[in-house]
Amino acid sequence: MHEFGIANSVLDAARAEAQLRPSMRLTKIAVRVGDLAGVDPDALSFCFEALVKETDWELVVLEIERPAQRRRCLHCGSEFVVTNHNTACPACGEALTTFLSGNELELAYLEMEDL
């Protein structure tokens, strides 16, 4: 359960950005949590809501994008999305495949409106 720390880091980063734009109000924070990030999106939402409750940011929406794990086959070169943790190539069956993406834990963007 490290999602509180993660949610806090998200808020810290958003706060730093918001301070640069004092004439605007924050409405949404979008983060990207890959399948392999080791972060549970429901727990992250729960922690985020607990942290903003009864603050100026109570209405700020946390949007969580969930990029799947992508791999490339070392035999036939095809790129594919991993389902059920099966990393073998769906095209040719080759077991040796390399990791491309899917462990992101990133701040994507903020949405702000003029006050």
Place this chain on the structure above:
Amino acid sequence: MNRVPLERKVLSENDRIAAELRNRFSEHNILCLNLVSSPGAGKTALLARTLEAFPRDQRVAVLTGDIQTDNDAVRLARFGFPVKQITTGGTCHLDARMIEKALSDWRLEHLDLLFIENVGNLVCPSSYDLGEAAKIVVLSVAEGEEKPLKYPAMFHRSELLILNKIDLLPYVPFNLAKAHQNAQMVHPGIETIEVSCVTGEGLQQWQRWLEARLEASRGSFAAT
């Protein structure tokens, strides 16, 4: 409505400190290994057997993380090498700042090898870079062969899988072939060593792995 792109890592502050630590380790030619596992898989036992086998002049030290108690540091200190306990007081993982703080009064020029024993937890420690050269995941046969599938992030990020407590194989319903297959599914090519810290089986192979890594890190530092 204005959209402000950020495109940066959530844990960028942790990653910044971890990058500094990694630089310091490489300046001093230190191989830093981060041991992760669920509670009770045998990280401390593996470290005890490892330290026990080292010559007295081995330049090795251990940072061991726990939520409470200094039991592990006490268990490991008897081998005579520097050991420091990091008590997180509730936090379920170590982060780079804790490592930086713990190292603040150690002279790194006296070390070749630093083990970090993370808090027992197969989820949270996977998100935090500690500046290590490699994560090593310890899985005991008492836990079940499906663990790599249940905790893919940790197995994906680990370079080596130590399958511990193989002396218990006759007594527990653990499918060894399936465990290997599951580990390869989430991390194709992951190296695996089977050991028992009770009988000592497999420990030589682990020591050879360590020696090869120490050799490689010295070589790579010398080349740069």
